[in-house]
Amino acid sequence: MDGLHLLSDRRTFLAGAAVLGLAACGGAGKSGRTKLVLGDQVHLLQSKAEAAGALTALPYDIEWANFVGAAPLLEALNAGAVDTAPAGDLPVVLAAAAGVPLKVIAGSVSSTRDIGIIVPPGSAIRRVADLAGHRVIVSSARGSISHYLLLEALKEAKLDRRKVDIGFMLPNDAAAAFAAGRVDAWATFGTYQIAAEARGARLLRDGQGINTGLTLIAASQKALDDPAKRSAIRDALARLRTASQWAQAHPDAYAAVFAKATGVDPKLAKLIVDRQNPVLVAPDAAVVKPLQRVVDRFHADGELPVHVDVASIVDPRVFPA
Structure with a gap:
């Protein structure tokens, strides 16, 4: 079994990333300030942040990079094309098992x-x-x-x-x-x-009774090892947590922004928001314990090439108090 079997085709993705112009993450943007490249899936985080007005007057620069699924997003994290990556629980664990240098810095639980x-x-x-x-x-x-x-x-x-x-x-x-x-x-x-x-x-x-419903936000170890980027990621998480709290309190307004950002029908956007509108939380025991149970089961089934201690790939210190 391929050690990096979370990816359907590594070379195809990297070629696609080049076409899309996904430059490797630099330490500074055009202004000379620290720059973060925030990965996203189907514009979920970006639309929520924009709806809440959470990413204004930033002391650093940000760029969004949207992906259609966890596999290419986590490959982008591995390649240095993004600093952070929101993905389902098992894809993040599989990436870590395959040697991708990352840490889980936040989580959320959806239906x-x-x-x-x-x-x-x-x-x-x-x-x-x-x-x-x-x-x-x-x-x-x-x-x-x-x-x-x-x-x-x-x-x-x-x-x-x-x-x-x-x-x-x-x-x-x-x-x-x-x-x-x-x-x-x-x-x-x-x-x-x-x-x-x-x-x-x-x-x-x-997935009731089977899946955890967890979405994790992973950050590259390289970004976390950069003091300026680590500080910026911590600030961004605080803002994204505020955005998630706002979106839960204003689901209709969030759905309207999501529909505009993605081009989906407003009625469909409302259904999506009803299921995918969790609050961002620290990667504490409430995240680690249910994920460890799933990891143990997946490993026992032979689908996880090496056993992973979930606590070892978590950095709870990044999440704002």
């Missing part, structure tokens, strides 16, 4: 309904046990939260995983394949799941 195995409208598949002999696509790579849900759901249904044709695609590609009827079922999450359900997809199993 575990926000991860699901879905089938197209009219599908004859009615339960997880019916997936035998069928093609199931996972977003976005081995070790994703969707992959974990699928494997645990198959065990729950007493269905041998070898009887299911499991494939992996980045979320946008998986969405296109699912919409075109090229796959029988899709293990996905978040915006992609909600959009598919809005178009009639049927849920077989969500």
Whole structure:
């Protein structure tokens, strides 16, 4: 098994990053001030910060880098293209297990309904046990939260995983394949799941009782070792925490900004915000303990190449008091 198996294709991503102009993170922006490159997925953090007005009058420069999934975002963190990366719990652990120098600096807990195995409208598949002999696509790579849900759901249904044709695609590609009827079922999450359900997809199993619902924010060790960047990251976390508190108190206003930033239908944006509007918290025992249980189980299944002590990849000192 490839030690960096959280990535579907390392070289393809790096080539794409070059095309997109993702420069390696420098210590200073054009003004000579410290510069942070904040990674994001589907504009969730950026739209929340902008809706709350949380990133104004900054004593440092920031740049946002948006990605479609955890695998390319964490590869960007490894390559030095971003300083921070929000991602699901297991992708971050897999990146650390593969040698990516990172630390978890914050967390949040969303509804575990926000991860699901879905089938197209009219599908004859009615339960997880019916997936035998069928093609199931996972977003976005081995070790994703969707992959974990699928494997645990198959065990729950007493269905041998070898009887299911499991494939992996980045979320946008998986969405296109699912919409075109090229796959029988899709293990996905978040915006992609909600959009598919809005178009009639049927849920077989969500993450309740299986997934943690955790999203983690990881920072590169290089950024944390730079005193100026570490200070800027700490300040940014404080602002993002304030933004998350504001968004929980003003979900309609946040949904409107999210819809504008992403171009999704406002009704769909409201559904997304209802499920994905958690408050940012410190990576304390309430984050570490449930994640360690999942890591232990994933390792026992042979999906995690080396066992990871979650506490060893956490830096709780960065999160503002």
